[in-house]
Amino acid sequence: QQQVRQSPQSLTVWEGETAILNCSYENSAFDYFPWYQQFPGEGPALLISILSVSDKKEDGRFTIFFNKREKKLSLHIADSQPGDSATYFCAASALQGGRALIFGTGTTVSVSP
Amino acid sequence: GPKVLQIPSHQIIDMGQMVTLNCDPVSNHLYFYWYKQILGQQMEFLVNFYNGKVMEKSKLFKDQFSVERPDGSYFTLKIQPTALEDSAVYFCASSFAGGNQAPLFGEGTRLSVL
Numbered sequence: 081q082q083q084v085r086q087s088p089q090s091l092t093v094w095e096g097e098t099a100i101l102n103c104s105y106e107n108s109a110f111d112y113f114p115w116y117q118q119f120p121g122e123g124p125a126l127l128i129s130i131l132s133v134s135d136k137k138e139d140g141r142f143t144i145f146f147n148k149r150e151k152k153l154s155l156h157i158a159d160s161q162p163g164d165s166a167t168y169f170c171a172a173s174a175l176q177g178g179r180a181l182i183f184g185t186g187t188t189v190s191v192s193p
Numbered sequence: 194g195p196k197v198l199q200i201p202s203h204q205i206i207d208m209g210q211m212v213t214l215n216c217d218p219v220s221n222h223l224y225f226y227w228y229k230q231i232l233g234q235q236m237e238f239l240v241n242f243y244n245g246k247v248m249e250k251s252k253l254f255k256d257q258f259s260v261e262r263p264d265g266s267y268f269t270l271k272i273q274p275t276a277l278e279d280s281a282v283y284f285c286a287s288s289f290a291g292g293n294q295a296p297l298f299g300e301g302t303r304l305s306v307l
Contacts, residue, residue, distance in 0.1 A: 112295075114295035116236075116295075116298075118233075120233065122300060122301075123197075123284055123298035123299050123300045123301050124236065124284070124298050125298070126295045126297070129295055167233065169235075169236060171236075171295075179241070179248075179249070180226075180238045180241055180248075180249045180251070181226070181238065181286075181295070181296060182238060183228075183235055183236040183237070183238070184235070185234075185235050186234070186235060
């Protein structure tokens with residue numbers, strides 16, 4: 081059972097465009113959603129996160145939109161740059177000490193100059 | 194900034210042997226995690242650890258797997274015996290508080306079981 085799903089699996093955008101990455105989850109107990117960025121050969125690095133009490137979180141060019149009722153969220157990367165080319169993982173956990181962070185299937189983004 | 198260090202970066206062993214993967218978490222972190230990733234695909238949760246005890250483990254955390262952190266030293270993942278399907282990159286992570294603090298990940302140890 082896949083608890084966290086992401087779409088599309090891969091995405092290509094032109095430099096300057098907005099990339100939109102989608103995520104959905106099944107477990108109603110999830111209330112914390114970090115997004116990680118991973119480059120080949122490296123560990124995942126935290127990009128931005130949101131709590132379920134919010135419906136939007138913005139940090140520079142990165143914005144999370146969250147819909148609790150539909151159990152969906154999305155990551156928007158505005159003004160995409162070639163350096164944004166990476167795999168992005170949506171993750172989810174319950175707000176309780178040290179709970180397991182469950183990762184989605186990932187979206188690989190390629191930004192063409 | 195703070196880093197999670199993993200040693201070694203690459204380990205090659207024969208099937209059936211024992212292997213220990215070492216993780217040096219951030220010094221004031223209290224929660225520790227192991228994840229498994231195959232070929233850059235999904236990060237799969239294995240186990241989390243707090244106050245000397247396993248908190249949760251997934252179905253991937255087979256009986257051949259064990260974790261410990263003796264006396265505040267390395268947080269280790271031991272596999273005994275190893276199987277071919279254990280070949281993957283294993284990531285260690287740590288966090289100060291659970292829940293709303295995203296774990297900080299290391300660079301991973303690539304395990305190749307021959």
